[in-house]
Amino acid sequence: QKEVEQDPGPLSVPEGAIVSLNCTYSNSAFQYFMWYRQYSRKGPELLMYTYSSGNKEDGRFTAQVDKSSKYISLFIRDSQPSDSATYLCAISLRSYGQNFVFGPGTRLSVLP
């Protein structure tokens, strides 16, 4: 079983839709959960960061962590064409160092 699993998509939605992106993980010891956005031919950029369980909201983005189910989600409200990118989840045992495990990414297209 892979440490982190993520549906690779592609996922296409109309502009204004609510998008739900998800990852599951296998190791219950993971404590740090992140979502990165990667535009084509660019490096990933940190979008959301959550420590332990719970929800975190930042503008149109909401990150949720359910440690009991080992499931993390990223919701995008009022999606825009500029949100079209690949979204990677990342999890870690510690907040630093080599422990970051990345999912393969979900490619999202928001159609105008």
Next chain:
Amino acid sequence: GAGVSQSPSNKVTEKGKDVELRCDPISGHTALYWYRQRLGQGLEFLIYFQGNSAPDKSGLPSDRFSAERTGESVSTLTIQRTQQEDSAVYLCASSQYTLLGGGSTDTQYFGPGTRLTVL
């Protein structure tokens, strides 16, 4: 300010040749990471430098791979005797350990990557 830069942006080489990839981190960032990203796969950790500590090389896939960093500045990743399976995007990230609401974190800032193609 300037972000992480990597060079070259693209590299095409023949099987068996050596290649050298360069990363210029954000000034003042003590940590530097190298990752490999194969098509349709997640980022694969290769090596981690933190200040003057010995680097964590646990992710290097074979002894053909090596990396160096001069102090807290430029890093080079060298792949010797390249193989076709080495074809991937090689990403570099730098970070400065910071406190971030609810805990501390090591926010990584990524460069654009070097796309390596081994023919």
